[in-house]
Amino acid sequence: MKPSNVIFAASEAAPFSKTGGLGDVMGSLPEAISLAGAKVGVFLPYYRQTRQQKFAVKLLLKKVKVSLGQRDIYFSLYRYFHRGVDFYFINKKDYFDREYLYGGPLGDYSDNALRFAFFSQAVLSSLKVLEISPDIIHCNEWQTALIPFYLKKSPGQKDFFPETKTLFTVHNLAYQGLFPSKVLPGIGIEQSFYIPEELEFYGQVSFIKAGILYSDALNTVSEAYSRDILTGEFGFGLEGLLQSRSKDIYGIINGIDYSKWNPETDNFIKVRYNNKSLANKAECKRDILSRFKMEPDINRPLCGIISRLAQQKGIDILIKSFTGLINLGCSLVVLGKGEERYERVLRSLSQQYTRYLGVHIGFDESLAHKIEAGCDMYLMPSYFEPCGLNQMYSLKYGTIPVVHSVGGLEDTVIDYQQNPSKGTGFKFRILNSYNFLKAVSRAIEIYKDKRIWKNLMVRAMKADFSWRNSAFKYMKLYGKMRVKK
Numbered sequence: 001m002k003p004s005n006v007i008f009a010a011s012e013a014a015p016f017s018k019t020g021g022l023g024d025v026m027g028s029l030p031e032a033i034s035l036a037g038a039k040v041g042v043f044l045p046y047y048r049q050t051r052q053q054k055f056a057v058k059l060l061l062k063k064v065k066v067s068l069g070q071r072d073i074y075f076s077l078y079r080y081f082h083r084g085v086d087f088y089f090i091n092k093k094d095y096f097d098r099e100y101l102y103g104g105p106l107g108d109y110s111d112n113a114l115r116f117a118f119f120s121q122a123v124l125s126s127l128k129v130l131e132i133s134p135d136i137i138h139c140n141e142w143q144t145a146l147i148p149f150y151l152k153k154s155p156g157q158k159d160f161f162p163e164t165k166t167l168f169t170v171h172n173l174a175y176q177g178l179f180p181s182k183v184l185p186g187i188g189i190e191q192s193f194y195i196p197e198e199l200e201f202y203g204q205v206s207f208i209k210a211g212i213l214y215s216d217a218l219n220t221v222s223e224a225y226s227r228d229i230l231t232g233e234f235g236f237g238l239e240g241l242l243q244s245r246s247k248d249i250y251g252i253i254n255g256i257d258y259s260k261w262n263p264e265t266d267n268f269i270k271v272r273y274n275n276k277s278l279a280n281k282a283e284c285k286r287d288i289l290s291r292f293k294m295e296p297d298i299n300r301p302l303c304g305i306i307s308r309l310a311q312q313k314g315i316d317i318l319i320k321s322f323t324g325l326i327n328l329g330c331s332l333v334v335l336g337k338g339e340e341r342y343e344r345v346l347r348s349l350s351q352q353y354t355r356y357l358g359v360h361i362g363f364d365e366s367l368a369h370k371i372e373a374g375c376d377m378y379l380m381p382s383y384f385e386p387c388g389l390n391q392m393y394s395l396k397y398g399t400i401p402v403v404h405s406v407g408g409l410e411d412t413v414i415d416y417q418q419n420p421s422k423g424t425g426f427k428f429r430i431l432n433s434y435n436f437l438k439a440v441s442r443a444i445e446i447y448k449d450k451r452i453w454k455n456l457m458v459r460a461m462k463a464d465f466s467w468r469n470s471a472f473k474y475m476k477l478y479g480k481m482r483v484k485k
Contacts, residue, residue, distance in 0.1 A: 002479050006033055007134040008042040009123045011116065011143035012101060016050045016087065019101055020308070021254075021389055022141060022171050025221070028257045032471035034084040038478075041132070043123045045096040045115075046078060046089035055080050057089060064129055066121045069186045073118060077126050090122045113179040116207070117187035120146040121154075128160050136478050138167045142177025145211030146187075149199075152214050154188070165481045168215035170208070172386050173229050173236050174312065177207030202237065212241055217481050219250040221387035222408035226251030234384050234406075250477055253411055254387040255467030261372070261393045268369035273398075275461040278454060281373065281398060288374030291367070292358025294331055301447050302331045303440070304375035304399065306368050306390055309338030309346070309361075314381030314404065314431065319345055321381075321433040321440075326356055328441055333358040333375065335367055372397045377443055381436050385409050391425070392465045398457035401425040402439050412465065416456060417442060424460040 012018050014027030026042065034040040044050070046057075057078040066073045078089040090096075095115045103109045124147065127134070139147045148166040151157050181194050183205060194200045199209050212218060220226040226249050228234040229242050242249065259265075263281075264274045270287035273280035285298050303325065307313045318334075319342070325332060334346055334357075343361050350359040360367060372378070378394035380403040387408035391401040395412070403409040405427040416423030428439040447453050 002037060002475060004039060005132070005134040006030075006038045006040050006136045006138060006478065007123075007127065007132070008040070008138045008140070009120070009144040009147055010042065010044060010140040011119070013042060013044055013087070016044060016053070016055065016089075017047050017101060021387070024257075024389060025171070025254055026140065028255065028467050029471065029474070030085045031083045032255065032467035033474060035468070036471045036475050038475070040084070041086040041088060041134075043088045043090065043126065045101075045119055046091040047101060048097045048099065049101065050089065051097070055082075060088070061126070061129055064122070064125055066118060066125050068114075068118055068121055068188045075122055077129075088126060090119060090126065092118065092122070095119075113177075113183040113205070113207070114186055116143040116177070117146055117183075120144055121150055121188070123147060124150060124154075124157060124161075133161055134164055135482055136165055136167055138169065139211060139215065140169045141171050142175060142207040142211070145177060145207045145209075147211075148214035148216075149189075149210040153193075163482075165216040165478075165484075166214070167217050167219065167477070167481065168211035170211075170218065170220050170229065170386070173208070173234070173238065174384075175208075176201070176236065176238075178204040179207070181205055209238070209241065212238065212245060216484070217248050217250065217477065218242075218245060219252055219477065221251075222253045222411045223251030224410040225384075225386045225407040228384065228407055251411075252470055252473045252477070253408060253465065254389065255470040256389055256392045256396070256465050258396065258466055261369075261396055263373055263397050266369055266373065268366045269373040270370070273373075275398065275458045278398060278457060284370065284373035285375070288333060288358075288370050289331075291370065292333055292360075293354065294333075294358050295355040300329060300331055301376045301444055302333065302374065303377045303379050303402075304371040304394075305332070305334045305336065305379050306371055307334075307336045307338075307380075309336045309342040311339070312383050313338075314383055314436075315339075315342045317381040317431065317433055317436055318379065319349075321437050322349060322357075324433065324437045325440060326353065328437065328444055330377075330440065330444070331356045331358075332379075333360075333371055335360045335362075335364065335371055337362050372399055375399045376447060377402055377440070379440070380404065380409055381431065382406065382409065383431060388412070392463075395424055395460040395463045395465070398461045400443060400453075400456060400460060402436075402443050403427055404431050404436075405429050412463075416446060422459070423456065424463055 012023040061077040271280040271283040385407040413425040
């Protein structure tokens with residue numbers, strides 16, 4: 001049974017709002033589901049970031065009411081039709097007219113529990129006023145995890161949504177939405193739910209537990225990650241609860257948007273190319289070496305990293321391995337921002353090794369594309385990676401990934417040593433600097449044989465991780481949820 005009406009609820013979606021991968025996914029998946037045949041709507045907060053971009057949004061409803069705790073809160077609702085999808089924006093300036101989405105340099109906003117509990121209730125209130133009773137409400141991350149809870153536990157909700165099923169997607173289990181128990185009265189949740197079997201989690205209220213407990217089905221953004229989160233290593237204390245729902249957990253790899261990430265059409269790179277014109281990739285390499293004023297030898301292997309500078313991404317492993325990479329004959333370019341300690345060390349190293357290391361602290365969309373096109377290899381020594389997008393971008397650009405075999409990295413990269421006829425990159429299983437450098441060394445040995453390396457690049461560029469494939473799997477899951485009682 002195919003769904004005819006799917007509603008997404010998310011805290012960000014490109015091009016309207018974005019802090020990371022969730023924004024990219026929500027900017028592409030709803031359109032892919034629409035193209036697969038469903039009527040699709042997406043609910044988002046109306047942030048200052050969205051407002052400043054001056055989209056031609058239209059006021060749809062004024063003074064829509066949400067009852068939260070002991071008070072009524074009113075908001076307005078806007079709509080914007082974009083690439084076949086209705087985007088609905090919940091406008092409450094007290095909560096969303098801020099410089100940042102979730103918090104600034106000093107930390108998360110102190111009222112995030114209230115902000116996103118309100119958003120969750122506002123989605124349901126909007127649907128009722130619009131008289132939309134969808135087949136599926138597809139919730140994403142802790143910011144929308146209360147929707148399944150409110151749908152099942154708030155009085156009268158099921159009367160309007162009798163057939164609606166909820167899917168909760170875990171994009172990154174590390175972010176759980178944890179708050180002190182004192183928030184409960186203000187978000188309309190009775191104290192009786194503050195027990196370990198419900199929303200209590202080691203002395204705090206866990207929003208993500210609500211999504212795990214009360215959604216009709218769960219999914220992660222790769223097949224391997226759906227297994228990883230059942231273990232103590234990657235379950236962040238929720239592995240027992242997730243194991244109890246294992247029959248309802250599915251893994252569906254994220255797709256990537258080839259209209260934006262394709263060396264054949266990319267407007268950011270020096271020279272466009274495809275798998276039949278790989279000589280042009282050398283010009284992209286010269287461009288990136290020139291940009292960072294590095295050693296201009298294009299025969300020296302150039303590795304790239306575009307990443308949040310955080311421990312999860314294995315930046316500590318990268319720094320420990322840096323002199324080893326240089327001794328292997330590599331050069332390296334890094335684009336990213338994050339923890340100050342990593343920014344400081346990378347800046348210092350770039351001043352010492354100006355010929356072999358280029359570092360840009362911050363984010364630059366144009367430079368990200370140039371790095372993907374100009375590098376020979378892409379490094380991802382992540383401790384865990386629910387999906388990962390850059391390894392898939394890299395494959396399309398013929399930039400061979402070297403990755404820790406976890407989560408989406410395990411699912412999307414085929415190790416050349418294990419399968420030379422189908423290999424698309426290089427993987428290592430135990431994360432430490434020794435194994436990381438050993439994998440890079442293996443890649444360099446193959447790089448020295450230009451014929452084999454070219455074949456590897458061509459094979460990588462033929463890999464298909466389009467959203468069309470992922471949308472088909474989501475539609476199949478939606479249909480399975482609808483027939484399940």
